[in-house]
Amino acid sequence: MPILKKGEIKNFKIEDLAHGGDGVARAENGMAVFISLSLPGDLVKAKITKIKKDYAFAELIEIIEAGEGRTEAPCPVYNECGGCQLQHINYQKELEFKQNNIKQLINRIAEIDNFKLNEVLAADDDFRYRNKAQFPLALDDNDQITAGFYKRGSHDIVPNHNCLIQHPLINRILRITLEELNKFQLSVYNEKTLKGLLRHLVIRVGTCTNQALLVMVTNGDDFIDKNLIARTLMRKIPELKGVVQNINSQNTNVIFGSKDILLAGENKITEYIGSTAYLISARSFFQVNTMQAQKLYDTAAKYLGNTHNSRVIDAFSGTGSIALYLADKAEKIYAVESLKAAVKDARENAGLNNVKNVDFELGRVEDKLAKILEKNQIDSIIFDPPRKGLDQKTIQLLLKKELNKIIYISCNPATQARDLMNLKEKYRLVEIQPVDLFPQTYHIESVALLELKN
Numbered sequence: 126m127p128i129l130k131k132g133e134i135k136n137f138k139i140e141d142l143a144h145g146g147d148g149v150a151r152a153e154n155g156m157a158v159f160i161s162l163s164l165p166g167d168l169v170k171a172k173i174t175k176i177k178k179d180y181a182f183a184e185l186i187e188i189i190e191a192g193e194g195r196t197e198a199p200c201p202v203y204n205e206c207g208g209c210q211l212q213h214i215n216y217q218k219e220l221e222f223k224q225n226n227i228k229q230l231i232n233r234i235a236e237i238d239n240f241k242l243n244e245v246l247a248a249d250d251d252f253r254y255r256n257k258a259q260f261p262l263a264l265d266d267n268d269q270i271t272a273g274f275y276k277r278g279s280h281d282i283v284p285n286h287n288c289l290i291q292h293p294l295i296n297r298i299l300r301i302t303l304e305e306l307n308k309f310q311l312s313v314y315n316e317k318t319l320k321g322l323l324r325h326l327v328i329r330v331g332t333c334t335n336q337a338l339l340v341m342v343t344n345g346d347d348f349i350d351k352n353l354i355a356r357t358l359m360r361k362i363p364e365l366k367g368v369v370q371n372i373n374s375q376n377t378n379v380i381f382g383s384k385d386i387l388l389a390g391e392n393k394i395t396e397y398i399g400s401t402a403y404l405i406s407a408r409s410f411f412q413v414n415t416m417q418a419q420k421l422y423d424t425a426a427k428y429l430g431n432t433h434n435s436r437v438i439d440a441f442s443g444t445g446s447i448a449l450y451l452a453d454k455a456e457k458i459y460a461v462e463s464l465k466a467a468v469k470d471a472r473e474n475a476g477l478n479n480v481k482n483v484d485f486e487l488g489r490v491e492d493k494l495a496k497i498l499e500k501n502q503i504d505s506i507i508f509d510p511p512r513k514g515l516d517q518k519t520i521q522l523l524l525k526k527e528l529n530k531i532i533y534i535s536c537n538p539a540t541q542a543r544d545l546m547n548l549k550e551k552y553r554l555v556e557i558q559p560v561d562l563f564p565q566t567y568h569i570e571s572v573a574l575l576e577l578k579n
Contacts, residue, residue, distance in 0.1 A: 166192020
Protein backbone atom coordinates (compact mmCIF):
# COMPACT_ATOMS: atom_id res chain seq x y z
CA MET A 126 0.00 0.00 0.00
CA PRO A 127 1.32 3.50 -0.81
CA ILE A 128 2.56 5.50 2.18
CA LEU A 129 1.38 9.09 2.64
CA LYS A 130 4.04 11.80 2.44
CA LYS A 131 3.93 15.27 3.97
CA GLY A 132 3.37 17.91 1.29
CA GLU A 133 1.77 15.41 -1.09
CA ILE A 134 -1.37 16.59 -2.94
CA LYS A 135 -4.06 13.96 -3.48
CA ASN A 136 -7.75 13.59 -4.19
CA PHE A 137 -9.96 12.32 -1.34
CA LYS A 138 -13.61 11.30 -1.02
CA ILE A 139 -15.03 12.52 2.30
CA GLU A 140 -16.91 9.72 4.05
CA ASP A 141 -17.83 11.08 7.48
CA LEU A 142 -17.66 14.08 9.80
CA ALA A 143 -15.47 13.86 12.93
CA HIS A 144 -16.52 15.23 16.32
CA GLY A 145 -14.25 18.27 15.83
CA GLY A 146 -15.99 19.19 12.57
CA ASP A 147 -13.33 17.96 10.12
CA GLY A 148 -14.29 15.79 7.19
CA VAL A 149 -12.89 12.24 7.34
CA ALA A 150 -11.46 10.49 4.28
CA ARG A 151 -9.49 7.27 3.86
CA ALA A 152 -6.09 7.12 2.20
CA GLU A 153 -5.20 4.15 -0.04
CA ASN A 154 -3.42 2.51 2.90
CA GLY A 155 -6.57 2.79 5.05
CA MET A 156 -5.28 5.66 7.20
CA ALA A 157 -7.89 8.23 8.28
CA VAL A 158 -7.24 11.70 6.87
CA PHE A 159 -8.90 14.71 8.55
CA ILE A 160 -9.67 17.67 6.27
CA SER A 161 -11.31 20.84 7.62
CA LEU A 162 -13.96 22.73 5.63
CA SER A 163 -15.13 19.52 3.98
CA LEU A 164 -18.25 17.40 4.43
CA PRO A 165 -19.42 13.86 3.61
CA GLY A 166 -19.94 13.39 -0.12
CA ASP A 167 -17.28 15.93 -1.11
CA LEU A 168 -14.59 14.93 -3.60
CA VAL A 169 -11.67 17.21 -2.73
CA LYS A 170 -8.07 17.94 -3.58
CA ALA A 171 -6.01 18.35 -0.40
CA LYS A 172 -2.39 18.69 0.72
CA ILE A 173 -1.03 16.43 3.48
CA THR A 174 0.19 18.68 6.32
CA LYS A 175 0.79 16.31 9.24
CA ILE A 176 1.16 12.56 9.60
CA LYS A 177 0.70 10.62 12.84
CA LYS A 178 0.90 6.88 13.50
CA ASP A 179 -2.74 6.08 12.71
CA TYR A 180 -4.08 9.22 11.03
CA ALA A 181 -3.11 12.30 9.05
CA PHE A 182 -4.25 15.90 8.48
CA ALA A 183 -4.63 17.60 5.13
CA GLU A 184 -5.37 21.16 3.98
CA LEU A 185 -8.25 21.66 1.57
CA ILE A 186 -7.12 23.01 -1.81
CA GLU A 187 -10.12 22.51 -4.08
CA ILE A 188 -13.67 21.15 -4.04
CA ILE A 189 -13.86 18.92 -7.12
CA GLU A 190 -17.43 17.74 -6.44
CA ALA A 191 -19.61 19.16 -3.65
CA GLY A 192 -21.42 16.86 -1.26
CA GLU A 193 -25.10 17.20 -0.41
CA GLY A 194 -25.75 20.05 2.02
CA ARG A 195 -22.76 22.22 1.10
CA THR A 196 -23.52 25.94 1.26
CA GLU A 197 -21.65 29.24 0.94
CA ALA A 198 -20.41 30.42 4.35
CA PRO A 199 -21.79 33.95 4.99
CA CYS A 200 -18.83 35.01 7.16
CA PRO A 201 -16.03 36.66 5.12
CA VAL A 202 -13.25 35.29 7.38
CA TYR A 203 -14.75 31.82 7.93
CA ASN A 204 -12.07 29.90 6.01
CA GLU A 205 -9.36 31.28 8.32
CA CYS A 206 -11.11 31.84 11.65
CA GLY A 207 -11.35 29.03 14.18
CA GLY A 208 -14.48 30.37 15.88
CA CYS A 209 -16.85 28.21 13.79
CA GLN A 210 -16.40 24.91 11.95
CA LEU A 211 -19.65 24.19 10.10
CA GLN A 212 -20.78 27.32 8.25
CA HIS A 213 -20.12 25.51 4.94
CA ILE A 214 -22.91 23.02 5.77
CA ASN A 215 -26.60 23.94 5.65
CA TYR A 216 -28.27 23.89 9.05
CA GLN A 217 -30.54 20.88 8.49
CA LYS A 218 -27.57 18.78 7.39
CA GLU A 219 -25.57 20.05 10.39
CA LEU A 220 -28.28 18.76 12.73
CA GLU A 221 -28.24 15.35 11.00
CA PHE A 222 -24.46 15.12 11.39
CA LYS A 223 -24.65 16.03 15.08
CA GLN A 224 -27.35 13.42 15.76
CA ASN A 225 -25.36 10.78 13.87
CA ASN A 226 -22.20 11.69 15.79
CA ILE A 227 -23.94 11.05 19.13
CA LYS A 228 -25.33 7.75 17.83
CA GLN A 229 -21.88 6.59 16.70
CA LEU A 230 -20.24 7.55 20.02
CA ILE A 231 -22.88 5.76 22.13
CA ASN A 232 -22.70 2.68 19.89
CA ARG A 233 -18.90 2.55 19.75
CA ILE A 234 -17.78 3.77 23.18
CA ALA A 235 -20.73 2.84 25.43
CA GLU A 236 -21.54 -0.26 23.35
CA ILE A 237 -25.24 0.50 23.72
CA ASP A 238 -27.60 0.37 20.76
CA ASN A 239 -31.00 -0.28 22.36
CA PHE A 240 -32.08 3.25 23.29
CA LYS A 241 -34.21 6.04 21.86
CA LEU A 242 -32.26 8.83 20.17
CA ASN A 243 -34.47 11.83 19.42
CA GLU A 244 -33.93 14.33 16.64
CA VAL A 245 -31.80 17.32 17.66
CA LEU A 246 -33.80 20.23 19.08
CA ALA A 247 -32.84 22.88 16.53
CA ALA A 248 -32.16 26.52 17.33
CA ASP A 249 -34.77 29.00 16.12
CA ASP A 250 -31.85 31.30 15.25
CA ASP A 251 -28.72 29.57 13.97
CA PHE A 252 -26.82 32.88 13.83
CA ARG A 253 -26.56 35.84 16.25
CA TYR A 254 -27.30 33.62 19.26
CA ARG A 255 -24.28 33.82 21.58
CA ASN A 256 -24.75 35.92 24.72
CA LYS A 257 -21.05 35.88 25.65
CA ALA A 258 -17.85 36.50 23.68
CA GLN A 259 -14.20 36.40 24.70
CA PHE A 260 -12.07 38.37 22.25
CA PRO A 261 -8.25 38.14 22.34
CA LEU A 262 -6.60 41.43 21.38
CA ALA A 263 -3.72 42.22 19.02
CA LEU A 264 -2.18 45.08 17.07
CA ASP A 265 -2.96 45.27 13.35
CA ASP A 266 -0.58 46.38 10.58
CA ASN A 267 -1.31 50.04 11.42
CA ASP A 268 -0.54 49.51 15.14
CA GLN A 269 -4.24 49.82 15.96
CA ILE A 270 -5.79 47.60 18.65
CA THR A 271 -7.98 44.97 17.02
CA ALA A 272 -9.86 41.86 18.11
CA GLY A 273 -11.13 38.60 16.69
CA PHE A 274 -10.63 34.88 17.15
CA TYR A 275 -7.67 32.58 16.71
CA LYS A 276 -6.85 31.22 13.28
CA ARG A 277 -7.46 27.48 12.95
CA GLY A 278 -4.67 25.59 14.69
CA SER A 279 -2.75 28.67 15.86
CA HIS A 280 -2.73 31.64 18.23
CA ASP A 281 -2.67 34.18 15.41
CA ILE A 282 -5.72 36.44 15.63
CA VAL A 283 -8.06 36.79 12.65
CA PRO A 284 -9.60 40.28 13.10
CA ASN A 285 -13.40 40.23 13.09
CA HIS A 286 -15.58 42.98 14.53
CA ASN A 287 -18.87 41.53 13.29
CA CYS A 288 -18.93 37.86 14.29
CA LEU A 289 -22.09 36.32 12.85
CA ILE A 290 -22.76 33.93 15.74
CA GLN A 291 -22.58 36.69 18.38
CA HIS A 292 -25.55 38.71 19.58
CA PRO A 293 -25.58 42.00 17.58
CA LEU A 294 -25.14 44.04 20.79
CA ILE A 295 -21.86 42.23 21.49
CA ASN A 296 -20.46 43.29 18.12
CA ARG A 297 -21.57 46.90 18.60
CA ILE A 298 -19.95 47.04 22.07
CA LEU A 299 -16.76 45.55 20.62
CA ARG A 300 -16.51 48.15 17.84
CA ILE A 301 -17.19 51.12 20.12
CA THR A 302 -14.75 49.82 22.77
CA LEU A 303 -11.93 49.34 20.24
CA GLU A 304 -12.57 52.85 18.93
CA GLU A 305 -12.19 54.28 22.45
CA LEU A 306 -9.14 52.17 23.37
CA ASN A 307 -7.36 53.36 20.24
CA LYS A 308 -7.59 56.98 21.44
CA PHE A 309 -5.07 56.18 24.17
CA GLN A 310 -1.48 54.95 24.16
CA LEU A 311 -2.22 51.43 25.37
CA SER A 312 -0.07 48.36 24.86
CA VAL A 313 -1.39 44.90 23.98
CA TYR A 314 -0.24 41.71 25.68
CA ASN A 315 2.24 39.60 23.75
CA GLU A 316 2.16 35.86 24.54
CA LYS A 317 5.84 35.43 23.61
CA THR A 318 7.35 38.33 25.58
CA LEU A 319 4.66 38.24 28.34
CA LYS A 320 4.62 42.06 28.18
CA GLY A 321 1.83 44.48 27.31
CA LEU A 322 -1.36 45.52 29.10
CA LEU A 323 -4.58 44.57 27.29
CA ARG A 324 -5.26 40.83 26.96
CA HIS A 325 -8.97 40.19 26.29
CA LEU A 326 -12.34 41.88 26.02
CA VAL A 327 -15.15 39.75 27.45
CA ILE A 328 -18.71 40.88 26.70
CA ARG A 329 -21.89 39.41 28.15
CA VAL A 330 -25.42 40.39 27.15
CA GLY A 331 -28.87 39.47 28.41
CA THR A 332 -30.81 38.17 25.42
CA CYS A 333 -34.08 38.74 27.25
CA THR A 334 -33.15 42.01 28.99
CA ASN A 335 -30.77 43.69 26.50
CA GLN A 336 -28.40 44.48 29.38
CA ALA A 337 -24.65 44.17 28.85
CA LEU A 338 -21.45 43.83 30.88
CA LEU A 339 -17.95 44.56 29.56
CA VAL A 340 -14.80 43.09 31.09
CA MET A 341 -11.33 44.34 30.13
CA VAL A 342 -8.77 41.67 31.06
CA THR A 343 -5.36 43.22 31.71
CA ASN A 344 -1.84 42.05 32.48
CA GLY A 345 -1.53 43.92 35.78
CA ASP A 346 -3.23 46.99 37.24
CA ASP A 347 -1.23 49.66 35.37
CA PHE A 348 -4.18 51.08 33.43
CA ILE A 349 -4.08 54.86 33.94
CA ASP A 350 -7.07 55.91 31.82
CA LYS A 351 -9.36 53.03 32.74
CA ASN A 352 -11.99 55.04 34.64
CA LEU A 353 -12.28 57.65 31.88
CA ILE A 354 -12.63 54.90 29.25
CA ALA A 355 -15.25 53.10 31.36
CA ARG A 356 -17.34 56.26 31.90
CA THR A 357 -17.16 57.13 28.20
CA LEU A 358 -18.30 53.65 27.19
CA MET A 359 -21.20 53.77 29.68
CA ARG A 360 -22.29 57.06 28.11
CA LYS A 361 -21.97 55.86 24.50
CA ILE A 362 -23.61 52.46 25.03
CA PRO A 363 -26.96 52.81 26.87
CA GLU A 364 -27.35 49.02 27.26
CA LEU A 365 -24.05 48.75 29.17
CA LYS A 366 -24.79 48.19 32.86
CA GLY A 367 -21.18 48.01 33.98
CA VAL A 368 -17.48 47.94 33.07
CA VAL A 369 -15.12 45.67 34.99
CA GLN A 370 -11.34 45.26 34.94
CA ASN A 371 -10.06 41.75 35.53
CA ILE A 372 -6.38 41.33 36.31
CA ASN A 373 -4.54 38.30 34.94
CA SER A 374 -0.73 38.48 35.12
CA GLN A 375 -0.17 34.74 34.73
CA ASN A 376 1.49 33.05 31.76
CA THR A 377 -1.59 30.99 30.96
CA ASN A 378 -4.30 30.30 28.38
CA VAL A 379 -6.91 30.81 31.11
CA ILE A 380 -8.65 34.09 30.33
CA PHE A 381 -9.62 35.39 33.78
CA GLY A 382 -7.42 36.16 36.74
CA SER A 383 -8.69 36.13 40.32
CA LYS A 384 -9.11 39.89 40.86
CA ASP A 385 -12.00 42.03 39.55
CA ILE A 386 -12.21 45.82 39.84
CA LEU A 387 -15.51 47.59 39.10
CA LEU A 388 -14.68 50.65 36.97
CA ALA A 389 -18.20 51.98 36.32
CA GLY A 390 -21.83 51.00 36.83
CA GLU A 391 -22.74 47.58 38.26
CA ASN A 392 -20.89 44.27 38.19
CA LYS A 393 -23.91 42.11 37.23
CA ILE A 394 -26.60 41.93 34.60
CA THR A 395 -30.00 40.22 34.79
CA GLU A 396 -31.12 37.48 32.41
CA TYR A 397 -34.11 35.14 32.24
CA ILE A 398 -34.59 31.52 31.25
CA GLY A 399 -38.35 31.19 31.04
CA SER A 400 -39.71 33.01 34.09
CA THR A 401 -36.61 32.33 36.23
CA ALA A 402 -34.34 35.36 36.74
CA TYR A 403 -30.57 35.18 37.08
CA LEU A 404 -27.94 37.71 38.10
CA ILE A 405 -24.81 37.11 36.04
CA SER A 406 -21.38 38.48 36.93
CA ALA A 407 -18.18 38.60 34.86
CA ARG A 408 -17.08 35.07 35.68
CA SER A 409 -20.43 33.36 36.30
CA PHE A 410 -21.13 30.23 34.28
CA PHE A 411 -24.25 30.69 32.18
CA GLN A 412 -25.30 28.87 29.02
CA VAL A 413 -24.20 30.93 25.99
CA ASN A 414 -27.47 30.38 24.10
CA THR A 415 -30.30 31.62 26.30
CA MET A 416 -33.20 30.48 24.10
CA GLN A 417 -31.80 26.98 23.62
CA ALA A 418 -30.94 26.72 27.32
CA GLN A 419 -34.67 26.82 28.03
CA LYS A 420 -35.19 23.82 25.71
CA LEU A 421 -32.32 22.04 27.49
CA TYR A 422 -33.80 22.67 30.95
CA ASP A 423 -37.31 21.79 29.75
CA THR A 424 -35.93 18.42 28.62
CA ALA A 425 -34.44 17.85 32.08
CA ALA A 426 -37.79 18.83 33.60
CA LYS A 427 -39.64 16.36 31.36
CA TYR A 428 -37.28 13.54 32.32
CA LEU A 429 -37.57 14.44 36.00
CA GLY A 430 -41.37 14.38 35.84
CA ASN A 431 -43.86 16.21 38.03
CA THR A 432 -43.15 14.26 41.21
CA HIS A 433 -43.51 17.13 43.65
CA ASN A 434 -42.58 14.98 46.65
CA SER A 435 -39.21 13.95 45.18
CA ARG A 436 -35.74 14.82 46.45
CA VAL A 437 -33.18 15.66 43.79
CA ILE A 438 -29.46 16.40 43.60
CA ASP A 439 -28.20 18.95 41.05
CA ALA A 440 -24.50 18.09 40.71
CA PHE A 441 -22.11 20.69 39.22
CA SER A 442 -24.82 23.30 39.79
CA GLY A 443 -22.77 26.43 38.99
CA THR A 444 -24.82 29.51 39.80
CA GLY A 445 -27.89 27.33 40.36
CA SER A 446 -29.45 27.79 36.93
CA ILE A 447 -30.88 24.25 36.62
CA ALA A 448 -31.83 23.85 40.31
CA LEU A 449 -33.72 27.14 40.35
CA TYR A 450 -35.45 26.42 37.04
CA LEU A 451 -36.64 23.04 38.35
CA ALA A 452 -37.37 24.13 41.93
CA ASP A 453 -41.15 23.80 41.55
CA LYS A 454 -40.78 20.23 40.24
CA ALA A 455 -39.38 18.76 43.47
CA GLU A 456 -39.89 18.86 47.22
CA LYS A 457 -36.17 19.47 47.82
CA ILE A 458 -33.11 20.03 45.63
CA TYR A 459 -29.53 19.76 46.88
CA ALA A 460 -27.28 21.77 44.56
CA VAL A 461 -23.54 20.97 44.72
CA GLU A 462 -20.83 23.28 43.35
CA SER A 463 -17.10 23.60 44.07
CA LEU A 464 -16.61 27.30 43.23
CA LYS A 465 -17.29 29.59 46.19
CA ALA A 466 -18.20 32.60 44.02
CA ALA A 467 -20.71 30.49 42.04
CA VAL A 468 -22.41 29.29 45.24
CA LYS A 469 -22.63 32.89 46.45
CA ASP A 470 -24.27 33.90 43.15
CA ALA A 471 -26.62 30.88 43.34
CA ARG A 472 -27.87 31.85 46.80
CA GLU A 473 -28.43 35.41 45.57
CA ASN A 474 -30.37 34.06 42.56
CA ALA A 475 -32.50 31.91 44.89
CA GLY A 476 -33.45 35.02 46.84
CA LEU A 477 -34.19 36.86 43.58
CA ASN A 478 -36.71 34.14 42.65
CA ASN A 479 -38.02 33.57 46.20
CA VAL A 480 -36.97 29.91 46.02
CA LYS A 481 -36.70 28.26 49.44
CA ASN A 482 -36.48 24.52 48.70
CA VAL A 483 -32.94 24.46 47.22
CA ASP A 484 -29.93 23.93 49.49
CA PHE A 485 -26.64 25.09 47.95
CA GLU A 486 -23.69 22.99 49.07
CA LEU A 487 -20.12 24.21 48.59
CA GLY A 488 -17.72 21.38 47.77
CA ARG A 489 -16.56 18.95 45.13
CA VAL A 490 -19.24 16.64 43.75
CA GLU A 491 -17.12 13.53 44.36
CA ASP A 492 -16.83 14.48 48.05
CA LYS A 493 -20.32 15.87 48.76
CA LEU A 494 -22.41 13.30 46.93
CA ALA A 495 -21.85 10.41 49.36
CA LYS A 496 -22.74 12.54 52.38
CA ILE A 497 -25.99 13.81 50.84
CA LEU A 498 -27.02 10.31 49.74
CA GLU A 499 -26.26 8.94 53.19
CA LYS A 500 -28.41 11.49 55.02
CA ASN A 501 -31.32 11.79 52.58
CA GLN A 502 -33.61 9.60 50.49
CA ILE A 503 -32.72 10.85 47.00
CA ASP A 504 -34.88 9.93 44.01
CA SER A 505 -32.93 11.44 41.13
CA ILE A 506 -29.59 13.07 40.33
CA ILE A 507 -29.02 15.61 37.58
CA PHE A 508 -25.43 15.81 36.37
CA ASP A 509 -24.09 18.66 34.22
CA PRO A 510 -20.34 18.04 34.51
CA PRO A 511 -17.44 19.81 32.78
CA ARG A 512 -16.13 18.40 29.49
CA LYS A 513 -14.04 15.73 31.26
CA GLY A 514 -17.22 14.05 32.55
CA LEU A 515 -17.63 12.13 35.83
CA ASP A 516 -14.67 10.86 37.89
CA GLN A 517 -14.36 7.22 38.92
CA LYS A 518 -15.22 7.94 42.57
CA THR A 519 -18.63 9.27 41.49
CA ILE A 520 -19.21 6.36 39.09
CA GLN A 521 -18.44 3.80 41.83
CA LEU A 522 -20.77 5.57 44.25
CA LEU A 523 -23.62 5.49 41.72
CA LEU A 524 -23.06 1.76 41.17
CA LYS A 525 -23.38 1.13 44.93
CA LYS A 526 -26.58 3.17 45.31
CA GLU A 527 -29.99 2.60 43.78
CA LEU A 528 -31.35 5.79 42.26
CA ASN A 529 -34.60 5.80 40.34
CA LYS A 530 -33.28 8.19 37.69
CA ILE A 531 -30.06 9.78 36.54
CA ILE A 532 -30.34 12.72 34.15
CA TYR A 533 -26.96 13.35 32.54
CA ILE A 534 -26.51 16.64 30.65
CA SER A 535 -23.30 16.77 28.64
CA CYS A 536 -21.42 19.19 26.40
CA ASN A 537 -19.04 16.38 25.37
CA PRO A 538 -20.78 13.29 23.90
CA ALA A 539 -17.52 11.29 23.98
CA THR A 540 -17.05 11.49 27.76
CA GLN A 541 -20.80 11.07 28.26
CA ALA A 542 -20.62 7.83 26.23
CA ARG A 543 -17.69 6.63 28.36
CA ASP A 544 -19.62 7.30 31.58
CA LEU A 545 -22.76 5.61 30.25
CA MET A 546 -20.67 2.54 29.46
CA ASN A 547 -19.41 2.48 33.07
CA LEU A 548 -22.93 2.84 34.48
CA LYS A 549 -24.79 0.42 32.21
CA GLU A 550 -24.47 -2.64 34.48
CA LYS A 551 -26.86 -0.97 36.94
CA TYR A 552 -28.67 1.74 34.96
CA ARG A 553 -30.46 1.43 31.63
CA LEU A 554 -30.07 4.17 29.02
CA VAL A 555 -33.67 4.99 28.10
CA GLU A 556 -33.39 8.04 25.88
CA ILE A 557 -31.08 10.79 24.65
CA GLN A 558 -32.28 14.22 23.59
CA PRO A 559 -29.64 16.31 21.77
CA VAL A 560 -30.09 20.10 21.98
CA ASP A 561 -28.20 22.40 19.62
CA LEU A 562 -26.89 25.27 21.72
CA PHE A 563 -23.98 25.95 19.35
CA PRO A 564 -25.10 26.24 15.69
CA GLN A 565 -22.33 26.56 13.07
CA THR A 566 -19.89 24.74 15.40
CA TYR A 567 -19.32 21.04 16.09
CA HIS A 568 -20.41 21.38 19.74
CA ILE A 569 -23.67 19.80 20.87
CA GLU A 570 -25.42 19.33 24.23
CA SER A 571 -27.17 16.06 24.96
CA VAL A 572 -29.48 15.03 27.79
CA ALA A 573 -29.48 11.32 28.68
CA LEU A 574 -32.15 9.67 30.82
CA LEU A 575 -31.02 6.59 32.78
CA GLU A 576 -33.27 4.45 34.94
CA LEU A 577 -32.43 1.82 37.53
CA LYS A 578 -32.57 -1.69 36.08
CA ASN A 579 -35.16 -4.04 37.59
